[in-house]
Amino acid sequence: MLGLNKRDTKFLIIVILLTLFTPFLMQPFSENSALAQFNGGYPDLMAKVAIFGIFAMGFNILFGLTGYLSFGHAAFLGVGSYAAVWMFKLLTLNVFPAIILAVILSAVFSLLIGYISLRRSGIYFSILTLAMAEMSYRLAYSVLTPLTNGETGLQVRPNDPRILDSATSANYPNLFGLELSSSYKWDVLNHVFTFNVGYYFCAVIAIIAFYISMRIFRSPFGLMLRAVKTNQQRMNYTGLNPRPYTLAAFVISGMYAGLAGGLLAAMDPLAGAERMQWTASGEVVIMTILGGAGTLLGPVLGAGSIKYLENIFSKINENVLHDWFSFLPTGLQDAVVWVLSRFTGEGWALTLGLLFMLVVTFLPGGLVEGGQRLVRLFRRRGKPDGGDDPQHHPDPAPHVAE
Amino acid sequence: MGILEVKNVNKRFGGLQALKDVNLSIMENTVHAIIGPNGAGKSTLLNVLVGKLIPDTGSVSFQGKSVLGCKPYEINQMGISRVFQTPEIYGDLSVLENVLIPCFAHRDGAFRLHALETVEHETGMIEMAEKMLLDVNMQDKKDMHAASLSRGDKRRLEMAMCLVQEPKLLLLDEPTAGMARADTNNTIDLLKEIKAKRDITMAIIEHDMHVVFSLAERITVLAQGTPLVEDTPENIKGNPKVREAYLGTAEV
Numbered sequence: 125m126l127g128l129n130k131r132d133t134k135f136l137i138i139v140i141l142l143t144l145f146t147p148f149l150m151q152p153f154s155e156n157s158a159l160a161q162f163n164g165g166y167p168d169l170m171a172k173v174a175i176f177g178i179f180a181m182g183f184n185i186l187f188g189l190t191g192y193l194s195f196g197h198a199a200f201l202g203v204g205s206y207a208a209v210w211m212f213k214l215l216t217l218n219v220f221p222a223i224i225l226a227v228i229l230s231a232v233f234s235l236l237i238g239y240i241s242l243r244r245s246g247i248y249f250s251i252l253t254l255a256m257a258e259m260s261y262r263l264a265y266s267v268l269t270p271l272t273n274g275e276t277g278l279q280v281r282p283n284d285p286r287i288l289d290s291a292t293s294a295n296y297p298n299l300f301g302l303e304l305s306s307s308y309k310w311d312v313l314n315h316v317f318t319f320n321v322g323y324y325f326c327a328v329i330a331i332i333a334f335y336i337s338m339r340i341f342r343s344p345f346g347l348m349l350r351a352v353k354t355n356q357q358r359m360n361y362t363g364l365n366p367r368p369y370t371l372a373a374f375v376i377s378g379m380y381a382g383l384a385g386g387l388l389a390a391m392d393p394l395a396g397a398e399r400m401q402w403t404a405s406g407e408v409v410i411m412t413i414l415g416g417a418g419t420l421l422g423p424v425l426g427a428g429s430i431k432y433l434e435n436i437f438s439k440i441n442e443n444v445l446h447d448w449f450s451f452l453p454t455g456l457q458d459a460v461v462w463v464l465s466r467f468t469g470e471g472w473a474l475t476l477g478l479l480f481m482l483v484v485t486f487l488p489g490g491l492v493e494g495g496q497r498l499v500r501l502f503r504r505r506g507k508p509d510g511g512d513d514p515q516h517h518p519d520p521a522p523h524v525a526e
Numbered sequence: 527m528g529i530l531e532v533k534n535v536n537k538r539f540g541g542l543q544a545l546k547d548v549n550l551s552i553m554e555n556t557v558h559a560i561i562g563p564n565g566a567g568k569s570t571l572l573n574v575l576v577g578k579l580i581p582d583t584g585s586v587s588f589q590g591k592s593v594l595g596c597k598p599y600e601i602n603q604m605g606i607s608r609v610f611q612t613p614e615i616y617g618d619l620s621v622l623e624n625v626l627i628p629c630f631a632h633r634d635g636a637f638r639l640h641a642l643e644t645v646e647h648e649t650g651m652i653e654m655a656e657k658m659l660l661d662v663n664m665q666d667k668k669d670m671h672a673a674s675l676s677r678g679d680k681r682r683l684e685m686a687m688c689l690v691q692e693p694k695l696l697l698l699d700e701p702t703a704g705m706a707r708a709d710t711n712n713t714i715d716l717l718k719e720i721k722a723k724r725d726i727t728m729a730i731i732e733h734d735m736h737v738v739f740s741l742a743e744r745i746t747v748l749a750q751g752t753p754l755v756e757d758t759p760e761n762i763k764g765n766p767k768v769r770e771a772y773l774g775t776a777e778v
């Protein structure tokens with residue numbers, strides 16, 4: 125189906141189902157239970173998972189396949205957001221023109237940056253991308269204020285021209301009139317499930333993006349990108365010019381980033397320079413490596429887990445911790461809370477750092493490798509003799525890992 | 527006129543004249559060996575031929591077209607393939623994928639954005655690659671990780687990758703260096719087989735006289751960057767100048 129073999133079709137269907145049922149999956153605890161704070165089924169968070177999933181998927185096409193580690197991909201995210209907000213201001217609050225311009229502009233931008241940075245490889249490439257993204261950030265922050273509105277950030281205002289919108293049009297980003305912020309809440313069995321237009325819009329785009337990335341992985345072009353990672357010398361002497369391949373991968377991943385930036389603006393119509401900062405570029409690197417670089421699902425898993433944990437950990441403040449450890453004697457309780465509060469709330473980055481260190485050390489293939497190991501473990505337990513025969517038990521792992 | 531013509535090529539590395547007035551003509555469909563003591567400039571000459579080095583003076587033309595200033599991939603697209611002294615393969619990929627890549631390069635040229643096609647659906651390419659693997663006796667290893675192959679198999683794989691492009695000229699830089707006798711003999715047989723099966727010109731740089739005399743139809747002896755003589759293997763064996771410059775120092 126859709127140019128995919130049976131295994132990939134099955135894989136894609138699973139991903140589609142998981143995406144569509146996210147409002148249930150991320151809301152496992154009932155409202156009045158103590159665990160409700162671990163629910164993640166808010167439209168905002170779910171959309172972020174989808175959007176950063178797209179960002180990481182695109183990044184993985186460059187980094188996972190060719191091995192070129194860009195430290196400046198947030199620049200394209202920012203370009204996408206600015207482009208989208210300008211479309212909202214000038215044309216219409218309908219999201220389609222915004223997203224299309226976001227993708228086109230980030231493609232142009234990444235062609236420029238990629239053309240320059242790809243003259244070098246390895247650490248020099250990484251530094252060049254980092255430098256150029258920092259430059260973009262500085263420009264957006266100060267010099268380009270007329271375009272970016274500098275520190276304040278670019279926003280949609282009531283007096284914007286919006287030449288395609290009539291007086292009666294929606295006042296929020298919308299899909300032909302259907303506002304992205306509108307939700308349907310389903311209150312059942314003490315659970316509140318939220319079905320949000322914005323989330324489903326992002327989800328559908330994420331599924332399309334995932335499908336395209338799957339096709340790229342399985343294409344001759346994808347094979348060439350993996351060849352770039354393995355042996356450029358051999359490629360050169362095989363009549364292949366690695367440069368246009370890496371540049372194409374760079375532009376494609378830049379377009380994914382621009383798409384993600386456009387969607388961020390669609391969910392919340394404002395764009396600020398900090399979206400281009402190096403920390404944002406580093407975040408997508410961490411997401412991809414944490415999930416499993418070079419695998420199809422890894423980057424999405426990485427993006428999902430980081431965004432979810434970020435949300436949960438940031439909410440845990442000292443009061444919550446005191447509440448949890450109220451059974452301890454006061455002195456000890458204070459000590460425990462003091463230590464743990466370094467890792468929660470504002471200190472979430474510390475936890476992320478630790479998590480990243482642990483994964484890179486013990487699971488170099490990321491969460492996907494962890495999953496594969498678990499599957500293998502269970503399989504061996506379940507069937508001691510001949511259970512490892514791949515012919516009889518098609519391994520679900522390899523179609524995730526490639 | 528030969529398929530490859532090298533005229534008055536000079537190449538200096540700082541104060542060292544690595545190639546000095548090199549004139550060489552390789553005839554179509556012959557196996558031409560280039561021998562010479564260590565440091566004679568053989569690898570340098572090869573690097574000039576594939577575009578890795580640009581000579582200071584002189585010209586190199588392949589089928590009447592100059593290759594000077596061309597990029598290695600452009601020279602390969604003209605029909606020159608190269609086997610390296612240490613096998614250069616795609617270690618992370620499967621053996622079949624290793625052979626598929628040159629198949630695509632042969633069909634599509636130096637670059638094509640075939641991002642939404644599917645490798646699995648390229649039956650023509652896959653058949654071509656599998657047939658090539660059969661030719662080098664590696665069909666049963668097609669799903670193996672290339673990095674896990676033995677050194678001899680890596681060399682066979684690299685040759686398969688070069689041959690599947692149907693090059694007009696195959697350049698081999700010490701294809702048996704560091705090989706055991708048995709592997710060396712296998713390689714000789716493989717090259718002989720290839721030669722018998724298709725129209726191909728080969729230029730072999732080799733240290734091992736056994737390999738040279740089993741394969742070569744013409745031999746050029748290089749010494750201190752200059753061709754000393756060029757002749758048939760029989761005449762080379764009996765040439766006293768060669769003995770003095772080269773054979774005297776190596777066991778035959």
Ligand SMILES: Nc1ncnc2c1ncn2[C@@H]1O[C@H](COP(=O)(O)OP(=O)(O)O)[C@@H](O)[C@H]1O
Pocket residue numbers: 539542544562563564565566567568569570571
């Ligand atoms: N890139 C280089 N820079 C400087 N000197 C080199 C370089 N390549 C080769 N040489 C020198 O040129 C001479 C010929 O080298 P080479 O062609 O490798 O010899 P051969 O392959 O016949 O043993 C040697 O003296 C070598 O040291």
Ligand SMILES: [Mg+2]
Pocket residue numbers: 568569
């Ligand atoms: Mg040499």
